[in-house]
Amino acid sequence: MENKISTIQLNENVKRMLAEMKEKSSDSYENIIVKLIEEKKNNKKELATLLKEQCEEMYGTDIEIAKEWEGTLLDELNSDEY
Numbered sequence: 001m002e003n004k005i006s007t008i009q010l011n012e013n014v015k016r017m018l019a020e021m022k023e024k025s026s027d028s029y030e031n032i033i034v035k036l037i038e039e040k041k042n043n044k045k046e047l048a049t050l051l052k053e054q055c056e057e058m059y060g061t062d063i064e065i066a067k068e069w070e071g072t073l074l075d076e077l078n079s080d081e082y
Contacts, residue, residue, distance in 0.1 A: 021035075
């Protein structure tokens with residue numbers, strides 16, 4: 001696949017923000033944009049992992065709480081009532 005060069009239009013304030021993000025004066029705007037895209041992808045993956053871990057932790061806590069309450073729900077019942 002051939003890499004075609006394209007031109008995009010940016011507001012001056014966006015161009016200025018991109019220029020401020022340059023680590024070296026020789027960095028191109030394309031490199032800055034690619035880095036931002038990669039960071040976004042990584043952040044999305046990290047967030048998904050964190051959310052999954054938190055959900056699993058919350059589920060485990062819910063199971064523990066349910067087990068703790070399980071006995072108390074049957075305290076007032078006779079064995080023939082459950």
